[in-house]
Amino acid sequence: MRRFIWLASMILLVLFLGADGIGAENEQWESLFFRANEAYKEGRFQKAVDGYTRLIQSGHESGHLFYNLGNAYFRLNEPGWAILNYERARLLMPRDADLNFNLRYARDQMQDAVAASESLMNTTFFWLDAFNLYELFWSFAVLNVVFWAILVTRLFMRPDWIFYPFLVVLMVWFIAGFSFGLKWYQVHTDKRSVIVQEEISVLAGPDINDTVLFKLHAGTEVCRERSEDGWSLVSLPDKKRGWVKKEAIERIHWAEKGTH
Amino acid sequence: MTTLFAVTVNQENVSLSEDLAPRRHALSFQLEAFLDLARTAMARSPKVAALVLLFLVLLFPCVALADVSVSIQLDRKEATLVDSVRMVVSVSGTRSSDLQPMVRGLDSFNVTQGGTASRLEITKGKVNAGVDYTYFIQPKKAGQFQIGPAEVTVEGKSFNSNTATITIIKQPQASEVDRGPLFVNARLSSARAYVEEQPIYTVKLYRQMKVSDISLDLPDTQRLVFKQLGKPLEYQSVLDGKTYQVLEVRYALIPSEAGPYTIEPTRMTMTVYQPGRRTSRGLFDDPFFRDPFFSFSSGRPMTLESQPQALTVLPLPEAGRPADFSGLVGRFDIESNLAPATIKAGESATLTVLVSGRGNVNRIPDLKGPELSHAKVYADEPVLKVETDAEGLAGTKTMKWALVPERQGHYEIPPLSVSFFDSTTHHYRVIKTRPLSLSVLPSQPQTLQASSQGADELPSEGSGKKAVEELGRDILPVHASAKDLAAGYRIRPGEGLFWLILLAPPFLCGLTFWGLKFREKSDQSIAATKAKKAAKNLIQKCRQGRMSSSELALSVRDFLNERFDLALGSLTPEEGAAILTSKGVNLETAERFRSLLQCLEDAVYTGKGHEWCERAEEVSKVIKQIQKEIR
Numbered sequence: 001m002r003r004f005i006w007l008a009s010m011i012l013l014v015l016f017l018g019a020d021g022i023g024a025e026n027e028q029w030e031s032l033f034f035r036a037n038e039a040y041k042e043g044r045f046q047k048a049v050d051g052y053t054r055l056i057q058s059g060h061e062s063g064h065l066f067y068n069l070g071n072a073y074f075r076l077n078e079p080g081w082a083i084l085n086y087e088r089a090r091l092l093m094p095r096d097a098d099l100n101f102n103l104r105y106a107r108d109q110m111q112d113a114v115a116a117s118e119s120l121m122n123t124t125f126f127w128l129d130a131f132n133l134y135e136l137f138w139s140f141a142v143l144n145v146v147f148w149a150i151l152v153t154r155l156f157m158r159p160d161w162i163f164y165p166f167l168v169v170l171m172v173w174f175i176a177g178f179s180f181g182l183k184w185y186q187v188h189t190d191k192r193s194v195i196v197q198e199e200i201s202v203l204a205g206p207d208i209n210d211t212v213l214f215k216l217h218a219g220t221e222v223c224r225e226r227s228e229d230g231w232s233l234v235s236l237p238d239k240k241r242g243w244v245k246k247e248a249i250e251r252i253h254w255a256e257k258g259t260h
Numbered sequence: 261m262t263t264l265f266a267v268t269v270n271q272e273n274v275s276l277s278e279d280l281a282p283r284r285h286a287l288s289f290q291l292e293a294f295l296d297l298a299r300t301a302m303a304r305s306p307k308v309a310a311l312v313l314l315f316l317v318l319l320f321p322c323v324a325l326a327d328v329s330v331s332i333q334l335d336r337k338e339a340t341l342v343d344s345v346r347m348v349v350s351v352s353g354t355r356s357s358d359l360q361p362m363v364r365g366l367d368s369f370n371v372t373q374g375g376t377a378s379r380l381e382i383t384k385g386k387v388n389a390g391v392d393y394t395y396f397i398q399p400k401k402a403g404q405f406q407i408g409p410a411e412v413t414v415e416g417k418s419f420n421s422n423t424a425t426i427t428i429i430k431q432p433q434a435s436e437v438d439r440g441p442l443f444v445n446a447r448l449s450s451a452r453a454y455v456e457e458q459p460i461y462t463v464k465l466y467r468q469m470k471v472s473d474i475s476l477d478l479p480d481t482q483r484l485v486f487k488q489l490g491k492p493l494e495y496q497s498v499l500d501g502k503t504y505q506v507l508e509v510r511y512a513l514i515p516s517e518a519g520p521y522t523i524e525p526t527r528m529t530m531t532v533y534q535p536g537r538r539t540s541r542g543l544f545d546d547p548f549f550r551d552p553f554f555s556f557s558s559g560r561p562m563t564l565e566s567q568p569q570a571l572t573v574l575p576l577p578e579a580g581r582p583a584d585f586s587g588l589v590g591r592f593d594i595e596s597n598l599a600p601a602t603i604k605a606g607e608s609a610t611l612t613v614l615v616s617g618r619g620n621v622n623r624i625p626d627l628k629g630p631e632l633s634h635a636k637v638y639a640d641e642p643v644l645k646v647e648t649d650a651e652g653l654a655g656t657k658t659m660k661w662a663l664v665p666e667r668q669g670h671y672e673i674p675p676l677s678v679s680f681f682d683s684t685t686h687h688y689r690v691i692k693t694r695p696l697s698l699s700v701l702p703s704q705p706q707t708l709q710a711s712s713q714g715a716d717e718l719p720s721e722g723s724g725k726k727a728v729e730e731l732g733r734d735i736l737p738v739h740a741s742a743k744d745l746a747a748g749y750r751i752r753p754g755e756g757l758f759w760l761i762l763l764a765p766p767f768l769c770g771l772t773f774w775g776l777k778f779r780e781k782s783d784q785s786i787a788a789t790k791a792k793k794a795a796k797n798l799i800q801k802c803r804q805g806r807m808s809s810s811e812l813a814l815s816v817r818d819f820l821n822e823r824f825d826l827a828l829g830s831l832t833p834e835e836g837a838a839i840l841t842s843k844g845v846n847l848e849t850a851e852r853f854r855s856l857l858q859c860l861e862d863a864v865y866t867g868k869g870h871e872w873c874e875r876a877e878e879v880s881k882v883i884k885q886i887q888k889e890i891r
Binding site for chain 1: 733734735738739740741742762768769772
């Protein structure tokens with residue numbers, strides 16, 4: 001009995017200290033977040049950018065943080081970085097009304113009139129844009145549990161009525177699984193990048209002496225096809241292609257490049 | 261009246277669609293057809309029915325809706341006073357109408373009903389149904405008549421068909437030449453035609469005999485193109501007082517150069533079945549079997565030729581030829597439309613010009629769009645639709661332009677013209693679109709949406725409300741709530757926890773399944789081990805010796821209980837033998853077992869049960885034999 005009480009006390013102590021540690025850490029990040037917000041409200045936008053960026057780099061990849069960072073960049077008159085961060089926020093909270101309004105507004109300020117690319121996948125599976133990867137994952141995970149639970153139930157008893165809900169769950173499970181797989185593929189093969197420099201020349205080859213094909217401006221969305229020797233080959237929805245300096249563009253899917 | 265039901269796939273239908281046709285009716289019919297299918301499946305198995313319904317739910321968005329439409333078709337365009345013409349009124353989009361069709365323009369005809377046929381068509385996932393009402397009409401007088409429209413009422417709503425024209429001629433004078441029961445006749449609608457005009461060349465096969473494998477060889481004439489018009493027609497006609505079955509094929513003749521032409525005879529090759537002659541009287545010498553249906557002999561090939569035809573092709577006159585003449589010959593109309601007629605600067609309006617008519621429609625020129633100052637004009641790809649019917653080639657060319665004015669004002673769109681040679685009046689004609697005007701209002705700044713949610717909503721016209729005026733533009737503020745910061749840790753696809761969440765349910769399901777299987781298997785293997793052990797124990801006891809008869813009888817009973825998983829309290833020798841036989845032991849061994857057990861029981865019941873038994877070794881042998889046979 002004594003041994004049991006000792007063990008229970010130790011577990012409680014560890015849990016308390018751990019929770020306290022996590023709580024303290026959360027408090028620190030919250031404080032940083034509020035300070036960044038304060039800086040934004042007071043017009044110290046660079047300070048706000050630094051605060052939000054630090055939070056994101058610490059692993060707090062929240063849609064709201066990317067949105068706030070986008071706002072701060074917009075105030076700093078950096079539409080490229082603003083649109084980049086709005087797009088990143090959209091990957092996490094695609095239905096947020098404020099975000100969609102600001103993104104639309106920021107795009108209105110862009111100099112380049114580039115038509116939005118409409119891929120066959122986006123047109124056919126139109127609902128994918130309305131959900132983020134995590135929402136689709138959890139929907140599928142819940143349906144997965146229900147689906148297999150029904151199968152386990154059928155191992156022990158086989159009432160006739162269970163067949164019909166099973167059919168419905170099977171269909172929804174399949175759609176959810178397919179949607180999740182597709183979204184996963186879409187996110188991990190997302191080559192969309194945003195021009196972050198005010199104006200860049202798109203060249204015929206990966207050399208500064210190559211012919212200038214056309215010019216692009218901050219905020220324009222391009223597709224990065226490949227990179228080599230500090231240069232990236234980019235293309236536009238109207239099939240225009242050319243080479244730009246690697247640092248002139250930032251990939252929207254941040255896992256590879258990190259945040260600015 | 262006969263009622264037929266047919267399911268046809270890819271059947272061609274010429275029909276006039278009614279704009280007011282209720283789609284609801286077509287939809288209800290399609291649902292009815294699907295539910296019929298589901299009901300059939302339900303009769304077989306509810307599970308199959310559920311699968312069928314699931315399939316239909318998935319399929320249903322692919323199924324297009326059909327309109328209710330009515331059409332009239334005649335089997336020919338020309339007939340004599342003694343002919344009977346077949347008229348079919350086709351109703352599509354429904355299988356039931358409230359009443360028979362009411363057909364106008366039949367005052368000069370005697371009408372006989374020829375039956376009703378229901379049909380169900382499945383074409384490219386589109387389900388359509390219809391009813392065909394057949395009539396035979398016999399003219400009372402000669403002349404040209406317009407038949408139709410036919411009016412059909414479906415669910416209280418009326419639908420009208422197209423009209424059909426037929427020319428009734430008087431019975432031609434009986435020719436003195438008897439042309440026999442089989443001949444071919446070819447005729448040109450006109451002996452004189454202009455270049456690119458399209459006289460109709462009609463070939464008719466008249467027959468009173470059974471024929472098959474008909475093939476037609478058209479004459480090979482240079483600079484003359486034959487274009488078949490529709491499908492061959494088959495009908496009955498009276499010529500020189502005799503009734504013939506007629507096969508009619510029509511062609512449009514398109515001459516490309518002027519000059520005299522002789523159209524060589526058209527040849528028709530076929531197999532002819534002549535009535536056979538019976539000389540001997542016998543079982544089949546009955547009037548019934550003398551019917552031509554039964555009396556055709558085997559066929560023989562035959563080739564028939566029509567008479568040659570002369571055609572004079574005149575060149576198109578030079579006098580009065582317009583400068584923009586493209587070689588278009590026939591009768592044509594032009595229409596134009598501008599929509600919308602009022603726009604704002606920077607917006608676009610569509611100018612549509614439609615040239616339609618009968619003749620060499622492929623010569624309809626691509627018109628040049630209007631030239632407007634301070635407006636951009638973007639031409640769309642012209643669309644040409646060509647159709648053939650009994651009267652020749654017809655078609656429509658649709659040309660569209662997007663007009664984008666840059667400034668406000670009033671834009672006059674000049675008429676666009678097409679010139680052609682009118683084959684009816686034999687003069688050149690120029691047809692023009694009517695002048696159109698486009699009102700362009702000044703472009704207005706974009707209105708500010710009241711909220712970010714209602715981004716695309718505009719106030720309704722005439723509501724008396726004003727669009728929300730934009731006074732300034734800016735982004736919305738930062739999000740101040742920190743609640744989402746704790747969500748820094750997310751499950752990322754590919755991580756251990758991700759796979760755990762996804763794979764744990766199937767893993768647990770598999771584990772449960774194999775657990776159940778294993779339990780079932782282990783129960784069986786325990787029973788098998790127990791059975792083996794039972795035999796081993798009994799044999800060992802027998803070898804050890806010094807067992808009394810009662811001990812031996814008890815051991816044998818225990819063996820049977822353990823070996824076959826039984827719970828018998830007492831056991832007669834007959835019961836023991838029966839159990840062994842039922843488990844696959846042969847009758848001889850079972851009998852040996854029975855007699856042994858009988859001996860042991862006899863010893864027990866005669867008071868010698870406690871004495872040493874000498875039969876232990878024999879018991880051991882029988883048990884070994886039983887083990888062998890069961891294995």
